[in-house]
Amino acid sequence: MASQNSARQRLFARGSWSESSRIAEILRAETTGGMLLIAAAAIAIVWANTPWGGSYADLRDLRIGPEALHLDLTLGTWAADGLLAVFFFVAGLELKREFVAGDLRDPGRAAVPVAAAVGGMAVPALVFVLWNLGDGDALAGWAIPTATDIAFAVAVLAVISTHLPSGLRTFLLTLAVVDDLLAITIIAIFYTDELHLPFLLLALVPLAAFALLVQKRIRSPWLLVPLALITWVLVHESGVHATVAGVLLGFTVPVLRSHAAGGPDAGPGLAEHFEHRIRPLSAGFAVPVFAFFAAGVDVGGLSGLVEALADPIALGIVAGLVLGKTVGITGATWLLARFTRATLDEELSWVDVVGLAMLGGIGFTVSLLIGELAYGHGSDQVDHVKVGVLVGSLLAALLASVVLRARNRAYRRLAELETVDADGNAIPDVFETDRPGTEGPA
Structure with missing residues (x-):
C-alpha cells in the first residue's frame, strides 16, 4: 500500500526552482499593481458618492480622439479598450510562456489548473443563469x-500576510x-455584436509584420509600437473587442530563441524582455486607471445599495463569485484527483x-x-453589475482571508523550508530533493 501511495501523482507539488522563482517575481509585481488597483477603485467609489460625483461622471465620459477614425471615445472607453489591451498583451505573453x-x-x-479554471468559469456562469432564468436581457x-x-x-494575500508555498503560488x-x-x-x-471581416483581415497585415x-x-519601439497601434485600430474597427489585439500581439512574441539565433539553450526570447518592460506599465498604470473609470458607481446611499443588491443581476454575480467559484474550482480539482x-x-x-x-x-x-459589454455603458444594469462585482469580490476576499489566514502557520513553515540552502549553491534544498515526475495527475 505504501508503494502504491508513493507512486501516485501529487497535486500542487513543487515545480523547478527556476519556475518557482519566476512566479514569485511575477506575483510580487502583481501585488504592487493590486494595491494600486484597490486604491484607484476606492477613490472612484468615494468620489462618485460625494456631492461632486457629477464631475467624476463628466471626466469618465469626456470624449477625445479623432472622429474621422471613429476613435472619438470617452476616457472610460479608452481605458477599457486601450489600456486593457496592454493588460491582455502581458496576459498573452504569460500564457505563451x-x-x-x-x-x-x-x-x-497543466491538467490541474486547466480543469480548475474551466470549473471555475462554468459553475459561476451556471449559478448566474439559474438566478436570472426567465429574463432574457439579464442573461x-x-x-x-x-x-x-x-x-x-495577490494584493489580498499581501494584506493578510499569508506565505503560500510554491506549489499553491504556481497553481494560483x-x-x-x-x-x-x-x-x-x-x-x-x-x-x-457586429463583425466587419475586411478590417479583421487587414489587421493580420500589421500583426504579421509585428x-x-x-x-x-x-x-x-519606433517599429513595433506603430504596428501594434495599427493592429489595435483595425481590430477595434472590425467590431471585435480591441483587447483581443493585445492577446494576439502577445502570442507572436517568441519565448525561446530560434535555432537560427543559437538554439533554445542560447537564452530566452523577447517574451521575457517585453514582460519585464511592460508588466509594470500594465499592473501599475493600465489596470488601476481602468479600475478608476470602471468602478465608480453612485449607489445612492444605503437604500440605493439595498435596491441594487435586490436586482437578480447583482445577486447572480455575488452568488457566482462567492459560491460558484468555490464550488467550481474545488469540485473540478477534486474530480480530477x-x-x-x-x-x-x-504537506x-x-x-x-x-x-x-x-x-x-x-x-x-x-x-x-x-458587464459593460453585456449591458452597455451607462445603463442601470451596469451600475448594478458594479455593485454586484464589488460586493462579491469583497465577500470572496474576506472568506478567503479567513480560511487562508487560519492555515498561515503551516504556510510559514513550508515557506521557511523552501529557503534552506545547506549546500550553499543558491538553490533551496527542497527543490533538489523533490523527485521529478510526481507533480501532477497521470
Whole structure:
C-alpha cells in the first residue's frame, strides 16, 4: 500500500526552482499593481458618492480622439479598450510562456489548473443563469462572474500576510493565466455584436509584420509600437473587442530563441524582455486607471445599495463569485484527483484548495469589462453589475482571508523550508530533493 501511495501523482507539488522563482517575481509585481488597483477603485467609489460625483461622471465620459477614425471615445472607453489591451498583451505573453516553457507544457501539471479554471468559469456562469432564468436581457451577463483578478487576489494575500508555498503560488498564477485565455475567448466570441471581416483581415497585415520583427529579435519601439497601434485600430474597427489585439500581439512574441539565433539553450526570447518592460506599465498604470473609470458607481446611499443588491443581476454575480467559484474550482480539482487517483501533496490539505478557490472569486477587472459589454455603458444594469462585482469580490476576499489566514502557520513553515540552502549553491534544498515526475495527475 505504501508503494502504491508513493507512486501516485501529487497535486500542487513543487515545480523547478527556476519556475518557482519566476512566479514569485511575477506575483510580487502583481501585488504592487493590486494595491494600486484597490486604491484607484476606492477613490472612484468615494468620489462618485460625494456631492461632486457629477464631475467624476463628466471626466469618465469626456470624449477625445479623432472622429474621422471613429476613435472619438470617452476616457472610460479608452481605458477599457486601450489600456486593457496592454493588460491582455502581458496576459498573452504569460500564457505563451506557460505553454512553451512553463507548467502548461506538461499535460500532467497543466491538467490541474486547466480543469480548475474551466470549473471555475462554468459553475459561476451556471449559478448566474439559474438566478436570472426567465429574463432574457439579464442573461446577457452570464459571463460576468467567470473571471479571476490575479492582481486583486495577490494584493489580498499581501494584506493578510499569508506565505503560500510554491506549489499553491504556481497553481494560483497558472489558474489565472488560463482564466484570462478563456475570458478573452468569451469576449471575442460572445460579445462581438457586429463583425466587419475586411478590417479583421487587414489587421493580420500589421500583426504579421509585428510577428516577423519580434521573431528576428528586433525590439525597436519606433517599429513595433506603430504596428501594434495599427493592429489595435483595425481590430477595434472590425467590431471585435480591441483587447483581443493585445492577446494576439502577445502570442507572436517568441519565448525561446530560434535555432537560427543559437538554439533554445542560447537564452530566452523577447517574451521575457517585453514582460519585464511592460508588466509594470500594465499592473501599475493600465489596470488601476481602468479600475478608476470602471468602478465608480453612485449607489445612492444605503437604500440605493439595498435596491441594487435586490436586482437578480447583482445577486447572480455575488452568488457566482462567492459560491460558484468555490464550488467550481474545488469540485473540478477534486474530480480530477478522484478519477486520476492523484493525491494532494502530503504537506497540504483540501482546506488549502477551498481557500484558493474562494480567492478565485475575486473577479474585478475583467468582470467589470464584461458587464459593460453585456449591458452597455451607462445603463442601470451596469451600475448594478458594479455593485454586484464589488460586493462579491469583497465577500470572496474576506472568506478567503479567513480560511487562508487560519492555515498561515503551516504556510510559514513550508515557506521557511523552501529557503534552506545547506549546500550553499543558491538553490533551496527542497527543490533538489523533490523527485521529478510526481507533480501532477497521470
